[in-house]
Amino acid sequence: MNILVIGGGGREHTLAWKLAQSKIADKIYAVPGNPGMADVAECIPGSVEDNDFLVKLAQEKNIGLVVVGPEVPLTNGIVDDMAKVNIPAFGPQKAAAQLEGSKSFSKAIMKKYNIPTAKYEVFIDADKAKEYIKQEGAPIVIKADGLAAGKGVIVAETLQQALDAIDEIMCDKAFGSAGNSVVIEEFMEGEEASVLAFTDGKTIVPMIPSQDHKRALDGDKGPNTGGMGTYAPAPVVTPEIMQRVQKEILEPVINAMQAEGHEYKGCLYAGLMITSEGPKVVEFNARFGDPETQVVLPLLESDLGEIMLACVNGTLADMQIKWSDKAAVCVVMSAGGYPAKYNKGDEITGLDKAKDAGLLVFHAGTAKKDDKIVTNGGRVLGVVDIGDDIKSAVDKVYQNIDLIKFDNVYYRKDIAHRAFNRK
Known part of the structure; x- marks a missing residue:
C-alpha cells in the first residue's frame, strides 16, 4: 500500500526510513518532508495544518495508511477527517489528542484516575498564579496550558524566576494563546x-x-x-x-x-x-x-x-513485537545560537562521509538550495549510531560527527552522561 507521512522533521525522517523497510509499503509520500527523506519518500510541498489539502492528497495518491508525526495536525483533527473518507490514520483522534493539547485536561484525567504525577493547580489569572507561587515557594514548574512546540515549560529555581515566568507566559504571551492559562506544578526530584x-x-x-x-x-x-x-x-x-x-x-x-x-x-x-x-x-x-x-x-x-x-x-x-538488545545514541547538530536566534541557509557538507562511516543521519531542519543541502532550522541533524552498548554507540558518533560540517555548528559533547555516571 501507499503510505503518507505528515511532517518534515527528524522524527518524520526516522518514521519514513523505518516504514520504507515494511513489507506493506509500496510507495511512501511525505508532506512537506525534507531533503533527507527524499531518499525514501516522495516529498510534496504543503502545510501539515491544512486538513482539506491532506485528505484530498491522500485520496489522489490512493493512500492506505496515514502516519501523523507532529502534534498540531492531531489536535486539529486530521485523524477524524481521514476517517470520514475511510482512510486509516495512525494517531489519536482530536478528542483523545487533548492529552497533549491541554495540560489541564491531562492533569485532570491523572487526578481522577489516580495516575501518579506532580501536585498542581491551574490558573487563568496572572495575579492569582503569582499568589500561589509565593505560597508554594521555589523550585517550582510553570507550564503553558496549550501547545508550545515543546518549549512552554519553565523550571524556576528561584521565586523571582517563577514570577517572571508568569509574566512571560501569561502577560507577554511568549507562547501565544497556549499561555492563556498555566499549570503550576510541584518540582519533582529524580x-x-x-x-x-x-x-x-x-x-x-x-x-x-x-x-x-x-x-x-x-x-x-x-x-x-x-x-x-x-x-x-x-x-x-x-x-x-x-x-x-x-x-x-x-x-x-x-x-x-x-x-x-x-x-x-x-x-x-x-x-x-x-x-x-x-x-x-x-x-x-x-x-x-x-x-x-x-x-x-x-x-x-x-x-x-x-x-x-x-x-x-x-x-x-x-502482534509479537521484537526489539534489538543493542543500544542507540542520537546527537543533535544544531545551528549556533539555538534555541534563541540562529542563522539559516548555511551549506552542509560531509553527509555522505558520515553515512559511509556507518552513521544514520536524520534530517531535522534542512532545505535544498541550488543542489546543495543547507540549514533551515535550529535543530539541523540527528546523528545516530547503533552499538553493542551505549558506550560503543556514543564513541562512534563522537569519533565521526565532525565529518559533517556547517558554519557555527553546535552539539552537546556529553550525550548519555547519566548512563555512564550510573555505572
Missing part, C-alpha cells in the same frame, strides 16, 4: 525518562525506554530546547520500574481515556520522572517524541507498518 508505547485503545505495548537531553549546553546547563540528543535503552528504567510504568501509568491512562469516551489509538508518549517513590508523569504527548524516535525505532526489529495497522484496526494484542 531522573527523567521517556517511554513511548503503541496502543490500539485496549492493548498498550511499551517501546524501549529512552532519555532525552533538553538543556542546550553540556552538563544540563542553559535554556530548554526541543531536545539535544537521546539514547536508548535508558538504564534508569529498570525492568521493575518498567513493570510499574505499565501497571500504574500506561494501562490506567488508556483505560481512563476509554472510560471518558475518548478512545486513544496511536503512539502515546509518557514523559516520566523516576522519583524515590517510583515513576511519575511529567507530561503525556500524543505522538512519537523527537528526538526519542531517532533512537527507539532503529532498535525495532518488527515491521512498523504492520504494527501501525494493528493499532488502527484494534488487533495489537495479536
Whole structure:
C-alpha cells in the first residue's frame, strides 16, 4: 500500500526510513518532508495544518495508511477527517489528542484516575498564579496550558524566576494563546525518562525506554530546547520500574481515556520522572517524541507498518513485537545560537562521509538550495549510531560527527552522561 507521512522533521525522517523497510509499503509520500527523506519518500510541498489539502492528497495518491508525526495536525483533527473518507490514520483522534493539547485536561484525567504525577493547580489569572507561587515557594514548574512546540515549560529555581515566568507566559504571551492559562506544578526530584508505547485503545505495548537531553549546553546547563540528543535503552528504567510504568501509568491512562469516551489509538508518549517513590508523569504527548524516535525505532526489529495497522484496526494484542538488545545514541547538530536566534541557509557538507562511516543521519531542519543541502532550522541533524552498548554507540558518533560540517555548528559533547555516571 501507499503510505503518507505528515511532517518534515527528524522524527518524520526516522518514521519514513523505518516504514520504507515494511513489507506493506509500496510507495511512501511525505508532506512537506525534507531533503533527507527524499531518499525514501516522495516529498510534496504543503502545510501539515491544512486538513482539506491532506485528505484530498491522500485520496489522489490512493493512500492506505496515514502516519501523523507532529502534534498540531492531531489536535486539529486530521485523524477524524481521514476517517470520514475511510482512510486509516495512525494517531489519536482530536478528542483523545487533548492529552497533549491541554495540560489541564491531562492533569485532570491523572487526578481522577489516580495516575501518579506532580501536585498542581491551574490558573487563568496572572495575579492569582503569582499568589500561589509565593505560597508554594521555589523550585517550582510553570507550564503553558496549550501547545508550545515543546518549549512552554519553565523550571524556576528561584521565586523571582517563577514570577517572571508568569509574566512571560501569561502577560507577554511568549507562547501565544497556549499561555492563556498555566499549570503550576510541584518540582519533582529524580531522573527523567521517556517511554513511548503503541496502543490500539485496549492493548498498550511499551517501546524501549529512552532519555532525552533538553538543556542546550553540556552538563544540563542553559535554556530548554526541543531536545539535544537521546539514547536508548535508558538504564534508569529498570525492568521493575518498567513493570510499574505499565501497571500504574500506561494501562490506567488508556483505560481512563476509554472510560471518558475518548478512545486513544496511536503512539502515546509518557514523559516520566523516576522519583524515590517510583515513576511519575511529567507530561503525556500524543505522538512519537523527537528526538526519542531517532533512537527507539532503529532498535525495532518488527515491521512498523504492520504494527501501525494493528493499532488502527484494534488487533495489537495479536502482534509479537521484537526489539534489538543493542543500544542507540542520537546527537543533535544544531545551528549556533539555538534555541534563541540562529542563522539559516548555511551549506552542509560531509553527509555522505558520515553515512559511509556507518552513521544514520536524520534530517531535522534542512532545505535544498541550488543542489546543495543547507540549514533551515535550529535543530539541523540527528546523528545516530547503533552499538553493542551505549558506550560503543556514543564513541562512534563522537569519533565521526565532525565529518559533517556547517558554519557555527553546535552539539552537546556529553550525550548519555547519566548512563555512564550510573555505572
